[in-house]
Amino acid sequence: MALIIGAIVVLACVLGGYVLHGGNLLVLWQPTEVLIIFGAALGSFVIANPPTIIKQVFQGIMRLLVGSPFNKAFYLDLLSLLYDIFDKSRKQGVMAIEEDIDNPEASQIFSRYPAVMKSSELLAFITDYLRIISSGNMAPHELEGMMESEIDSRHHELEEPAHAVNKIADALPGLGIVAAVLGIVITMNFLSEGPERIGLSVAAALVGTFLGIFMGYGFVGPTSIALEHSAKYEIKAYECVKAAVVATVSGQAPQMAIEFGRKALPTHKRPGFQELNDHVRSK
Template identity: 50%
Template sequence: MNTIIGMLLVIGSVVGGFILSHGHLATLLQPYELMIIGGSALGAFLISNPLSLIMKVFKGLPSLLGGSKYNKNAYLELLGLMYSLFVKARKEGLMAIESDIEEPEQSELFSKYPKVLKDHHALEYIVDYMRLIVSGGMNPFELDNLMSLELETHHRESEQPASALNRVADALPGFGIVAAVLGVVITMGSLDQPPQVIGEHVAAALVGTFLGILLAYGFVAPLSIAMEHRARDEAGYLEVIKSCILAQVQGYSPQIAVEFGRKTMVSSLRPSFQEFEEYLKEQR
């Protein structure tokens, strides 16, 4: 929602200010200038990035129109799942959760927490390391190193789409200048025309520069920053999983293990101790 409101505010402020300053809106409608800038930027984007990264960018852009899925309810479900897993493992033994982590989609325990079940990365992260714990053979220090290594790799990969989009934002003012230069070339070829025609060509050239700058700093750069925030939201979610699992491996009780995870959360999303207790009571 913030993305949509922000875009409308950018458009409304720029266009509204232009019209109130006695500008003619039709002057800004230069589809060929937009084609030069947008097409060139898209072409450069395709040249500079592998197909897999291009698909991630286009797949991630629509998700920015809504809010982040990593809200307080999502964190409550995550803590509830980790607590349930740890309690079952403590009461019935580690082998009791083997069927749950081997087929989480068929697990009655996991089915109580649909938000986690729908999150592919988080689900895979949980079941992979719980599977290692069940199989044994790794001490907490080794497990910590392995989990951190995977998180670092995941963080680098998840931030690549934002970085690729940010490079497009850096290039857009340059493509705006290209459009303006081409407009000047057209103007120079029309010097035998009436002043009104020449003025229209000059205006179109200047609009090219305007569009390049506006698209860069009003839309594409903010979208890249928003995409970066989404990547960090996911990273924080995975960090909570890591904290819970490591605490459990070190022998803490389920309640204390999930408390390690709760303390890892940012304050704006962290449920209070009482909220989590109430959530657990509702799940029973």
């Protein structure tokens, strides 16, 4: 939603100011310039990135349009899930959670939290480390180091779509110049047709430069930054899990373990202490 609102504000201010200054919107409609710039941008994007990154970029943009799933409600469910697992392990023994982590789809605990189940990578992260806990006596600092290494790797993966989009944003002004140069080349054919015809052709060429700069700095560049923020909110879920798991391995009670996890979340999306307690009881 923020992406749509921001785009409307950018268009309204730039085009509105242009019209108020006496500009003609029809002059800006140059389909061939659009074809050159955005066709070249799309082609270079495909050349530069593997299919997995291209797919992740479009998935990330769709997520920006509908809203990130990593919100306060998601974090509440995540912490409640961890509490239930830790509580069962503490009361019934570590071996009691083996069936839950081996087949989370059939687990009564995991099935209560469908939002977490939809995030397959995060779910695998949780079950992998719960499995490590149940199968051996790894020291807390060793477990923490292993988790940090995987989180760093995952963070890099999540930021790759943002970097790919940012590269296109950097290229768009240059592609706008390419379109403008081609327009000037075409204008050379009209030198004998009078100032009016030459002026229209030059204006069309300059629209290419405008579109490249406008789209690069007004839309594509900010979208790459939004994708980075989206990646950070997902990584915070991993850091929350890490903090809670390390705390429980260190001997903390389930209630205190999830408090460690809660403190790892961003403040504006972090549930309150009592809010989390009420949610855990309701589940």
